Structures are given as structure tokens and as C-alpha cells.
Amino acid sequence: MNELSLEKKVIETIAGSGDIERLKYHLDSLTGGNTFLILLSRITTHHTLEELKSVLKSAFKENGVQVKVTTKCVEEIQRKLKRCVRSKKIEEIKSTFVDQGWIFPLYHGGLIYGFLCLFINKGRLDSRLLRFVEDFLMLSLEKALKEIELIKVHSNLRPRAIALSTVHTVHRLISSTLNVDELLPRLARLCLQVTRSKTCIIYMRKGNRLQPSAIANINSQPRVKSLNLEKSKIGKALNEGAVILTSRRLWVPLIEEELVGVISLKEKQNGKPFDVNDREIVTVFAEQAIVAIKNAQLYETQSKILLESLKTLSKTLDVKSPQTYTHPLSFVDLVMAIADEYGVSSKEKEYIKYATLLLDTGKVAIPEEILKKPGRLTPDEYQSIMEHPVKSAEIVKSIKSLKPVVPIILYHHERWDGKGYPRGLKGKKIPLGARILCVADAFEAMICHRPYKESLNIEQAVEEIKKQRGKQFDPDVVDAFLRAVKKGKIKKIACRMLEEISKK
Structure with missing residues (x-):
């Protein structure tokens, strides 16, 4: 802030503080007269007579004072303002329109920031009151300078405070x-x-x-x-x-x-x-x-690498038994469509996607003749099939980054009514991802070929899902599935899955 702008700011601060009004009140009370006060910036010492006359007229008008400001009076005030700059002391004004007039320099630390012109009618100021005004103005000036300094400090600290707050907020964003x-x-x-x-x-x-x-x-x-x-x-x-x-x-x-x-x-x-x-x-x-x-x-790159690795791993089932691997590539799209309609978070969706790709990894441990068997399974064979989620989870849990995926895989054959396997979990004790996969897996099993039963058409499979709402399946997940059906998403994905199966 340069000297001129500082002087202007000081005058504005004093004018806006209410100090001049309080000073007038005290002077009127002490003298029994009518005082009026005019704050002038130092720049007025460089005004021409006409410019200074205009400033004074405006000031008197604002104070509600009806006086005739003569050129002679303005010359007197201009002369005393300049003398005040040199002497840095109070100067008395001789004027025809008031009983007494004084100019007080707003002086502090070797600088004059402006002036207070004090005029009084029907009263006089003695030396004691003059000292009172001088002291009052000194306090007001010091207060204004401190306020300006505080504003300056605040303006310098504000960007740093915001910057520190920004660092903290961005850190929270990184973790979100x-x-x-x-x-x-x-x-x-x-x-x-x-x-x-x-x-x-x-x-x-x-x-x-x-x-x-x-x-x-x-x-x-x-x-x-x-x-x-x-x-x-x-x-x-x-x-x-x-x-x-x-x-x-x-x-x-x-x-x-x-x-x-x-x-x-x-x-x-x-x-x-x-x-x-x-x-x-x-x-x-x-x-x-x-x-x-x-x-x-970096995380996105790592996720892509992991996803491609999981896709490669999931294909091992197809290599082992092409006729029995029932999850085509579009099965992932089916699961994601239901998850989207449910409103699953992006992070949870990512884990569900990984789980989908690794869903039946444990089937590599099941004898091929059981997977291909066209008729009814024996109790031992059915028990072997029921163990595949546990075996899949055992394989996946060794990969640290896939730890959140394990419960989804382990419990995707649990039922909402508690009659599923491997643990017989019920309701919302079953992880959300597993509940979504349960619906998708059942729908895909109904429309795609299985060695042990006839497939259904898409409409029939949708009706079966509806029938099992609140029994085998989470009602909210079924509702999300039906919303995807209504939007035409499920039919498109189902057609792609059937086309992929037919090409095996």
C-alpha cells in the first residue's frame, strides 16, 4: 500500500468508525455550542482554491450547516492547512461565519495523514478542550492505523490459511x-x-x-x-x-x-x-x-492390469471344460447392470466385477464328469458342487489386494431366506455383492444351457426371478433387476450371452 492510498484509507477508517460523531457530541455537551467537524485528506493541501471551496461546501451541506463560504475564508483555510503540514501543530482559523475555527493535523510516526477542521458557533474552546480534542484524535488515529494493519496481516495470512485448508481438503479427496x-x-x-x-x-x-x-x-x-x-x-x-x-x-x-x-x-x-x-x-x-x-x-493402470489378469484366469475353466463353463464374458455386464440400478458405489462395483470374474474358480477342483453330468446329481456329487464357493474363496484370499472380494465369492449361493449355502446366512447378513451375484447367476443359469435341465426364455426367467423375490433373492436387488429389465438392458445383455454360448 503506497503513502497516498494509506492516507486515504486512514481517513476512510476514521470516518467510518463513528469517532468524529462521538467527538462532536462531547464538544457540544462541554461548550454548550454547536460544533461541526470536517475530515480532510492530506491531498487537499494540493487543491486549487475552487477545488477546496467545493470540498468545503459539500462538507457543510452534509453537516446541515447553512453558511456562505467566501473565497477569503477558503484562502485562510488553505494557508493554515499548508502551515499545519510544516508545523505539525494546531492552527487557528479566522473566519467570518463562525465564532471559532481550528485545524488539527492527524499526525503519527512522522507522517500527516489528514486534518480535522473544527468550527464552533456560540461557544469557545479553551486550551483544556483543545488538548482534549488533540488527545482524542491521536487515539482515533492510532486505532485506525492498527485496524488497517490487522486487515493487511489478515489479507496476507488469508491465502496461506486457505492454501493449508486446501491441502487438507485435497488429501480427503485423495482418500475418497x-x-x-x-x-x-x-x-x-x-x-x-x-x-x-x-x-x-x-x-x-x-x-x-x-x-x-x-x-x-x-x-x-x-x-x-x-x-x-x-x-x-x-x-x-x-x-x-x-x-x-x-x-x-x-x-x-x-x-x-x-x-x-x-x-x-x-x-x-x-x-x-x-x-x-x-x-x-x-x-x-x-x-x-x-x-x-x-x-x-496409477491405481487405474494397476486395476486394468489386475482385471486383464483375472479375465485370463477365469478362462482356465473354459479350457478345462468348454461345454460346462456357463459364464460368458457378457455375464459381467449383467451383474454391472443390476449393480448400477441398485446404486452401488464405484468402489464396491469394482470388487463385484472382480468377484464375477473369479466366481467359479473353485470348480477347477470339481471332477469334470460331475460338471458334465446330464442327469440328477448324487448327494456326494451335489455336496462337491456346493463346496465350490469355499474353494473359490480359498484360492482368491491368497491375493491380498482381492481380500474384499472373498466374501462376495464365498456367499454368492446364499439365499435371502437363509436356505442357501455354504453358511446358511440370511437377509442382509449376506454381503450386498453376493446378493446381486445371486440374482444374476440364477438368471444366467435359467436362460443358458445346463447339462442337467432345460433352459428358459428371457421372459420366463424374469418371471421366475419375480417369484423368488423375498425368498431366494433380496427384494431390493430384484427391484433393481426389474428396473434394468424395464429399460431394456437385460434383454440386450441376455442376447449377447446366448450368442457367446452358441459360439463355444
Whole structure:
């Protein structure tokens, strides 16, 4: 803050504090007269006579004082203002329109910030009251300077406090999701809130272009184009790691060794320009955001590798006994369709997907002649079949990252009424993923070929699922299944499954 702006701020702070009104009240009480006070900034010492005359007329009018401000009077006040600057002491004004007039310099620490012009009718100020006014103004000035200093300290600390809070919030975001498609919109919304901007766009790098990947906006969604890193000036600057700050735009690169993406902000909600504080806040935000994004991307890569590995593993059943492996690739789509309608979280869906691929891994331990047997199974053979969820779970639990998948696999043959296997669990004691798989597995078994029974058509299978609502199946899962049926999802997936089976 330069000297002139500080002087202006001091006068504004004193004027807004109510101190001048309180001083007038005390003076009127002590003198029995009618005082009126005018605050002037130091810049008035550089005014022309006409400019100073205009200032005084406006001030008198605001105070409700009807006086004739003559040129001679203005000259006197102007002369005393300049003398006050030199002497830094109280100066008396000789005036025809009041009994007494005084100019008090607002002086502190070697600087004059302005003046108080005091005029009194029907009364006089003795030396004791003059000292009172001087002391009062000194206290008011010191209070104003302290208030301004506190505001300055606050304005310097605020971006750092916000930055620290942002770090904490982004850390919470990191732990809330490792899905890039969920993470980016959350980061955009958080950045919008922190900076109080109208628009936040997160671009992600794809080759030599920046593609808009997440947009948060307080109004309608804006049209956003991609940026060429080689041809556009902004793109080139960002690619070199530069932060771009203008009054209405702020661009901060997301860098980890090289440019990964960019956070772009448009306009502040309060109409003020972006400043260095905003730049500092968003730079700290970007440092944390890149950690979250890279973690999510790494997790996504690992998940893809794991998923492909599980798909490969699940095919071992097909290799062992192609005619008996009953879960085509589209079975995963069937399970996901039910999970989507149920409203399962993305994390839980991921575990259910893994469980689906590993559902019947334990069947590798069942003799092939039992799996292929066309007639009724003996009690021993049926017992062998019933043990396959336990064997599947035993195989999978050795993989640490798949620990949450184990209960889904183990209990996917449990029934809502408690008559299932291997533990006879009932109701919501059965894991949600297992309840969803139970419905999907039963539907798939009804429409696809089994050595031991005739298959049903899609409509018949749907009716059977309805009949077992609240008996074999969780009513809420059945309702989710039926919603997927109504939307046409199940029929499309069922047709794909039947086509895949026919090609075996």
C-alpha cells in the first residue's frame, strides 16, 4: 500500500468508525455550542482554491450547516492547512461565519495523514478542550492505523490459511476416490469454491493437446475447446511451466516432471480481478491435485492390469471344460447392470466385477464328469458342487489386494431366506455383492444351457426371478433387476450371452 492510498484509507477508517460523531457530541455537551467537524485528506493541501471551496461546501451541506463560504475564508483555510503540514501543530482559523475555527493535523510516526477542521458557533474552546480534542484524535488515529494493519496481516495470512485448508481438503479427496473420472470433477468444484470463481476447468494432456476433462460452473456449462500446446501462445507458456495471471483469467499448470494438465479459472464471483493471492492459493492447490491425479492414474493402470489378469484366469475353466463353463464374458455386464440400478458405489462395483470374474474358480477342483453330468446329481456329487464357493474363496484370499472380494465369492449361493449355502446366512447378513451375484447367476443359469435341465426364455426367467423375490433373492436387488429389465438392458445383455454360448 503506497503513502497516498494509506492516507486515504486512514481517513476512510476514521470516518467510518463513528469517532468524529462521538467527538462532536462531547464538544457540544462541554461548550454548550454547536460544533461541526470536517475530515480532510492530506491531498487537499494540493487543491486549487475552487477545488477546496467545493470540498468545503459539500462538507457543510452534509453537516446541515447553512453558511456562505467566501473565497477569503477558503484562502485562510488553505494557508493554515499548508502551515499545519510544516508545523505539525494546531492552527487557528479566522473566519467570518463562525465564532471559532481550528485545524488539527492527524499526525503519527512522522507522517500527516489528514486534518480535522473544527468550527464552533456560540461557544469557545479553551486550551483544556483543545488538548482534549488533540488527545482524542491521536487515539482515533492510532486505532485506525492498527485496524488497517490487522486487515493487511489478515489479507496476507488469508491465502496461506486457505492454501493449508486446501491441502487438507485435497488429501480427503485423495482418500475418497481413486477413480480419475470422479476425482477431476470433485477437484474442479473444490477449486471453484476455494477461489470463488465463476468457472473452473481442468484440462488433461493428450499428446500435444490439452483436453477439457472436468468443468465446474456457477451458471450454465460453458463451451470449452481443447488447446494446442505447440500452436497457441497460452499452450506454449503452460507447457514451459508458466502460471498465467490476468484480471479475468488464471491458468496454473499441473506438472510432474512434465505437463500433465492445467487448472483454468474464469472471473471472480464478486467481479474483482484475480491477484497474486489467488495465484498462490491455486498453485498450492495444483501441487496437491497432481498428487491425487497421479495416484488415481496409477491405481487405474494397476486395476486394468489386475482385471486383464483375472479375465485370463477365469478362462482356465473354459479350457478345462468348454461345454460346462456357463459364464460368458457378457455375464459381467449383467451383474454391472443390476449393480448400477441398485446404486452401488464405484468402489464396491469394482470388487463385484472382480468377484464375477473369479466366481467359479473353485470348480477347477470339481471332477469334470460331475460338471458334465446330464442327469440328477448324487448327494456326494451335489455336496462337491456346493463346496465350490469355499474353494473359490480359498484360492482368491491368497491375493491380498482381492481380500474384499472373498466374501462376495464365498456367499454368492446364499439365499435371502437363509436356505442357501455354504453358511446358511440370511437377509442382509449376506454381503450386498453376493446378493446381486445371486440374482444374476440364477438368471444366467435359467436362460443358458445346463447339462442337467432345460433352459428358459428371457421372459420366463424374469418371471421366475419375480417369484423368488423375498425368498431366494433380496427384494431390493430384484427391484433393481426389474428396473434394468424395464429399460431394456437385460434383454440386450441376455442376447449377447446366448450368442457367446452358441459360439463355444
